[in-house]
Amino acid sequence: SARKRLALQGDLLDFTGVPLLGEEACAAVRFRPDHWLLIEDGRIVGAQPEAPDDSWQRELHTGRLILPGFIDTHVHCPQLDVIASYGATLLDWLKTYTFPAEQRFVDPQVARAGAELFLDALLANGTTAAVVFPTVHPVSVDALFEAASARQMRIISGKVLMDRHAPAGLSDDVEGARRDCETLIQRWHGQGRNSYALTVRFAITSTPEQLAMAGELMRADPSLYMQTHVAENTEEVRWVAELFPEARSYLDVYHQVGLLTPRAVLAHGIWLDDADRALLRDTGAHIAFCPSSNLFLGSGLFDWQAAVDIGHGVSMASDVGGGTSLSMLRTLAEGYKVQALRGTRLTAWAALHAATRGAALALGLEEEIGSFEPGCMADLAIWDWAVGPVAVHRDAVARGEVVPLPAQSLHARVFAWMTQADDRNLVAAYVAGQPCWQRG
Numbered sequence: 001s002a003r004k005r006l007a008l009q010g011d012l013l014d015f016t017g018v019p020l021l022g023e024e025a026c027a028a029v030r031f032r033p034d035h036w037l038l039i040e041d042g043r044i045v046g047a048q049p050e051a052p053d054d055s056w057q058r059e060l061h062t063g064r065l066i067l068p069g070f071i072d073t074h075v076h077c078p079q080l081d082v083i084a085s086y087g088a089t090l091l092d093w094l095k096t097y098t099f100p101a102e103q104r105f106v107d108p109q110v111a112r113a114g115a116e117l118f119l120d121a122l123l124a125n126g127t128t129a130a131v132v133f134p135t136v137h138p139v140s141v142d143a144l145f146e147a148a149s150a151r152q153m154r155i156i157s158g159k160v161l162m163d164r165h166a167p168a169g170l171s172d173d174v175e176g177a178r179r180d181c182e183t184l185i186q187r188w189h190g191q192g193r194n195s196y197a198l199t200v201r202f203a204i205t206s207t208p209e210q211l212a213m214a215g216e217l218m219r220a221d222p223s224l225y226m227q228t229h230v231a232e233n234t235e236e237v238r239w240v241a242e243l244f245p246e247a248r249s250y251l252d253v254y255h256q257v258g259l260l261t262p263r264a265v266l267a268h269g270i271w272l273d274d275a276d277r278a279l280l281r282d283t284g285a286h287i288a289f290c291p292s293s294n295l296f297l298g299s300g301l302f303d304w305q306a307a308v309d310i311g312h313g314v315s316m317a318s319d320v321g322g323g324t325s326l327s328m329l330r331t332l333a334e335g336y337k338v339q340a341l342r343g344t345r346l347t348a349w350a351a352l353h354a355a356t357r358g359a360a361l362a363l364g365l366e367e368e369i370g371s372f373e374p375g376c377m378a379d380l381a382i383w384d385w386a387v388g389p390v391a392v393h394r395d396a397v398a399r400g401e402v403v404p405l406p407a408q409s410l411h412a413r414v415f416a417w418m419t420q421a422d423d424r425n426l427v428a429a430y431v432a433g434q435p436c437w438q439r440g
């Protein structure tokens with residue numbers, strides 16, 4: 001037949017269920033060492049220990065890990081300009097570094113070059129899908145979706161809404177923003193692998209009228225996503241309480257206008273209470289945990305255990321440029337440390353699940369991304385287990401090759417990988433069965 005058939009051999013790792021937070025021996029983990037992953041016309045069709053026949057193009061990655069591509073559920077395309085900016089907390093960081101940088105994206109050429117740099121950098125970190133903030137400028141949305149389409153990447157994004165407490169070059173108004181959203185939804189929502197997200201920057205930079213407008217658009221089409229920030233920083237939380245005295249909480253500001261749906265992604269969620277967590281559970285909205293950003297901006301320590309206890313969803317996000325790396329592996333390693341400070345043990349399974357299948361579930365995309373289930377798109381990354389003498393030695397210890405130390409559990413080995421690895425470990429990334437990044 002004319003079908004394109006590709007088979008990749010390596011150590012396949014994905015999830016068939018939800019791992020519990022502290023559970024090292026976990027039935028939801030599917031580890032298939034030395035298996036062939038079968039891909040037909042860009043989709044996963046199966047996996048097997050035997051080599052497939054000559055009708056398949058075969059690639060050997062023996063002794064390497066193959067994972068579903070990572071899903072970064074909260075990241076800012078225009079903030080590569082300000083990543084790793086010194087000495088600020090959220091509100092002065094926005095004013096000093098971020099708002100000036102985002103104004104450059106009014107220029108279509110800047111927006112286009114910025115989108116290409118950004119998406120190629122995601123791929124170079126093994127991230128094949130993302131929920132992305134561009135800027136207030138419609139051209140930044142067009143540039144991002146065009147660049148994503150050229151790469152066949154799974155991207156959720158939309159024009160940033162901000163009509164107060166922002167510089168003139170980053171401000172819209174209610175009716176102009178409504179028209180821009182309608183045009184962009186028409187143009188991009190459901191086109192290829194693109195989905196549109198109503199993108200309220202945060203409660204501080206939208207008037208109640210603009211929030212209400214976003215809620216109307218959401219009600220008109222519940223297939224839309226919503227992305228925003230919530231309860232990141234204590235000063236921010238205080239300001240929101242002043243601006244919205246009638247709301248029960250910061251999260252409630254979004255709920256009042258109908259923006260909390262199963263397709264809502266709220267970044268941070270550090271300063272929530274149990275009523276907020278129950279509201280997240282009941283609406284199906286979820287929190288994108290951004291450990292690198294939360295540490296870098298000194299925002300606080302997200303309480304994952306409380307989320308689990310109440311039963312709302314959590315995904316993982318780099319939040320670059322508040323976060324300091326696009327690497328989801330570095331992000332997961334930071335997430336472990338944040339939870340350690342809270343007295344919770346984040347297993348490699350819970351972390352890796354949240355960055356793959358868990359994010360897909362939270363976004364309602366589990367039939368398309370996040371695992372190697374047949375029917376899913378072949379969005380994946382191939383990783384070295386270890387790069388450099390220390391990691392190579394540590395991996396040998398885990399495998400029981402350093403006498404007299406006994407071989408360790410699979411969890412111990414994968415945890416050591418997750419904690420040490422980064423973009424140096426990436427061998428190749430595939431989107432829809434096509435190589436889209438290769439080392440060297």
Ligand code: GUN
Pocket residue numbers: 076090094098201202229232293319322
């Ligand atoms: N809150 C509002 N805007 C932003 C942003 O760009 N980054 C972060 N980390 N928080 C925000």
Ligand code: ZN
Pocket residue numbers: 074075076229267319322
């Ligand atoms: Zn953010």
